[in-house]
Amino acid sequence: MSEYNVAIVGATGAVGTRMIQMLAESSLKVKSVKMLASARTAGTKIKFKGQDYTVEETTPNSFEGIDLALFSAGGSVSKQFAPEAVKRGAVVVDNTSAFRMDPEVPLVVPEVNAEALNAHKGIIANPNCSTIQMVMSLEPIRERYGLGRIIVTTLQAVSGAGNRAIQETMDQSQAVIDGNPVNPEILPVAGDKKHYQQAFNVLPQIDVFEDDGYTHEEWKMIHETKKIMCEGDMNSDAIQVTATCSRVPVPIAHSESVYFEVLDKSATVEGIHEAIRNFDGDILEDDPANQIYPQPINAVGKRETFVGRVRPDLENKGSFHLWNVSDNLLKGAAWNSVEIAEYLDKMDLLYVPGFIK
Amino acid sequence: MSEYNVAIVGATGAVGTRMIQMLAESSLKVKSVKMLASARTAGTKIKFKGQDYTVEETTPNSFEGIDLALFSAGGSVSKQFAPEAVKRGAVVVDNTSAFRMDPEVPLVVPEVNAEALNAHKGIIANPNCSTIQMVMSLEPIRERYGLGRIIVTTLQAVSGAGNRAIQETMDQSQAVIDGNPVNPEILPVAGDKKHYQQAFNVLPQIDVFEDDGYTHEEWKMIHETKKIMCEGDMNSDAIQVTATCSRVPVPIAHSESVYFEVLDKSATVEGIHEAIRNFDGDILEDDPANQIYPQPINAVGKRETFVGRVRPDLENKGSFHLWNVSDNLLKGAAWNSVEIAEYLDKMDLLYVPGFIK
Incomplete structure (x- = not known):
């Protein structure tokens, strides 16, 4: 096991701060860390394993001597700097959508498709949060019964839109309780034209709309799931996926109501339970008689995907429901990224192919 | 058009207060009103068309001389007093689940199956809130294309569990903002064993669990939808229905993410739009380019069902998504009940068959 010089890009964000925490708790041997962000937050102090680090502005030269760069500062930052990092010999694990659909870039949830890491050329993409917890809950079922x-x-938490979206939701909640007006400025999508109240409300829009009426978040769930579960083919018809994504007034942890058809029609709830229970990274919480089912507030700060409410469609054999919950900032982002790095290390793949140090 | 003596049973509740409001705004000619509730709230004053009424305790004799009794005081109250009301010549519109599955009792959403009123024997059941807005959004599509x-x-509002559940959610929200502990006592289900935090959380349980892993709310959505849309047959296989019901921290107005298959595979989004636009009681809010879609906060206090996010499943022809929102206390309860009474009046059916006045 080698020692690594690690850079965190977007170190001050909702995901970045958790990447630092996950890195501190990781099995990776960290020789040095570098905290990178935009000029706006450069100078901020951040702690890593009890020591203070000063956040620096990201430049191409920031990546000199870096072995591993974890990116979570928005797609445009990744597009600009990830190639610069790779050019300088840093393996990039990118938590934005910048490279997810690039056929040269593996899109990885380690428990599901770690083998895709073998083909990396320097950049590995971390899937979207809502995709990750869905494939985590379905992969054990696919392995056992096949998936159609x-x-x-989805019922997604506001932290998917960053720390400012959490603050906006809490401020709006206080305003509504006090009978004061709210002035939405961020949600549902910071960069979109209109903003709506999220407190005590549901918004069936996450990310911008595509021309076909789907949001880009829904598009991601469809094509990322295929790329991860169907050997890299984002347009595979081996499984069919369709999605509706909504935002609920919950700070952290997404919930998903998943309906699925298995290929092996002899599938049972007991068999699905067993598959989930034995799957690394999943925790089964499914005991209706004792009102045990996954809830967002119980998943905050945990790395696992929680699965419950497994039951058959009573009229269509081989079709089932499940309900999953996971911390969108951890397994949905920071933890999955650091876990990818741990797998790269264990698989002796934590280097840029062809780069001579 | 006759004039009626009307009783409201459960006059002080979340639905009861809105029944009084809907009755005041109704086309029905009201000769007198009687406000009934439990002994606990008897003596409370309630206004109707500017005049004060004193709430009385419900007894069998409360219904002497009453022509129309609107019930919303819980299933056990309906079971006890609805037959007493009918015995005394009062037509009962019951907003509880007490009689919904009784083959002798029509279960009615007037825009969908008003013709079922013809067979009433004194009691008409008002469906569950989540069922009503779903059939309101699907009936125009069924009429045009057929439904499979x-x-x-569902993402349901807390007011479905009554005024105390709204208060609990608001109190918990303030406690969470202030960093204080919460002490759940009502939600998810007042009568169930465990209670959980609803503020800033999602609870995938509405009503108690059945032995098959479905909640009773999900059971209701399945069988009430069939009874309403399939000529009174709660077990019809003409359409197949399956459901997952969850509660979100929203005070009023349920949201539903509905996936459906039509029989006529030439169905288009434009055709569905047109059908919804022309359907009495529905409002189409579906303009993604301008971020127009149904939201709970916009539906509060309105009688209509709002429908948007209509789009095809891109891989399964003839399958579509829609998103609907409606005020669960109005179309989901109080307004649908008063509307049933209006239809009974217009159809000359507002009497108990065989009862001589």
Whole structure:
């Protein structure tokens, strides 16, 4: 096991701060860390293993001597700097959508498709949060019974839109309780034209709309799931996926209502339970008689995906429901990224192919 | 058009207060009103068309001389007093689940199956809130294209559990903002064993669990939808329905993510739009380019069902998504009940068959 010089790009963000925490708790041997962000937050102090680090502005030269760069500062930052990092010999694990659909870039949830890491050329993409917890809950079922159709409705936390979206939701909540007006400025999508109240409300829009009426978040769930579960083919018809994504007034941890068809029609709830229970990274919380089911507030700060409410469609054999919950900032982002790095290390793949140090 | 003596049973509740408001705004000619509730709230004053009424304790004799009794005081109250009311010549519109599955009792959403009123024997059941807005959004589509399979996930407001559940959610929200502990006592289900935090959380349980892993709310959505849309047959296989019901921290107005298959595979989004636009009681809010879609906060206090996010499953022809929102206390309860009474009046059916006045 080698020692690594690690850079965190977007170190002051909701995901970045958790990447630092996950890195501190990781099995990776960290020789040095570098905290990178935009000029706006450069100079901020951040602690890593009890020591203070000063956040620096990201430049191409920031990556000189870096072995591993974890990116979570928005797609445009990744597009600009990830190639610069790779050019300088740093393996990039990118938590934005910048490279996810690039056929040269593996899109990885380690428990599901770690083998895709073998083909990396310097950049590995971390899937979208809502995709990760869905494939985490479905992969044990796919392994055991095969998967056909997936129909998902998400109930996503506001932290997916960053720390400012959490603050906006809490401020709006206080305003509503006090009978004061709210002035939405961020949600549902910071960069979109209109903003709506999220407190005590549901918004069926995450990310911008595509021309076909789907949001880009829904598009991601469809194509990322295929790329991860169907050997890299984002347009595979081996499984069919369709999605509706909504935002609920919950700070952290997404919930998903997943309906799915298995290929082996002899599948049972007991068999699905067993598969989930034995799957690394999943925790089964499914005991209706004792009102045990996954809840967002119980998943905050945990790395696992929690799965419950498994039950058959009573009229269509081989079709089932499940309900999953996971911390969108951890398994949905920071933890999955650091876990990818741990797998790269264990698989002796934590280097840029062809780069001579 | 006759004039009626009307009783409201459960006059002080979340639905009861809105029944009084809907009755005041109704086309029904009201000769007198009687406000009934439990002994606990008897003596409370309630206004109707500017005049004060004193709430009385419900007894069998409360219904002497009453022509129309609107019930919303819980299933056990309906079971006890609805037959007493009918015995005394009062037509009962019951907003509880007490009689919904009784084959002798029509279960009615007037825009969908008003013709079922013809067979009433004194009691008409008002469906569950989550069922009503789903059939309101699907009936125009069924009429035009036929319906096969329905897969729904609900995001329901806390007012479905009454005024105390709204208060609990607001109190918990303040406690969470202030960093104080919460002490859940009502939600998810007042009568169930465990209670959980609802503020800033999602609870995938509404009503108690059945032995098959479905909640009773999900059971209701399945069988009430069939009874309403399939000529009174709660077990019809003409359409297949399956459901996941969850509670979100929203005070009023349920949201539903509905996936459905039509029989006529030439169905288009434009055709569905047109059908919804022309359907009495529905409002189409579906303009993604301008971020127009149904939201709970916009539906509060309105009688309509709002429908948007209509789009095809891109891999399964003839399958679509929609998103609906409606005020669960109005179309989901009080307004649908008063509307049933208006239809009974217009159809000359507002009397107990065989009862001589």
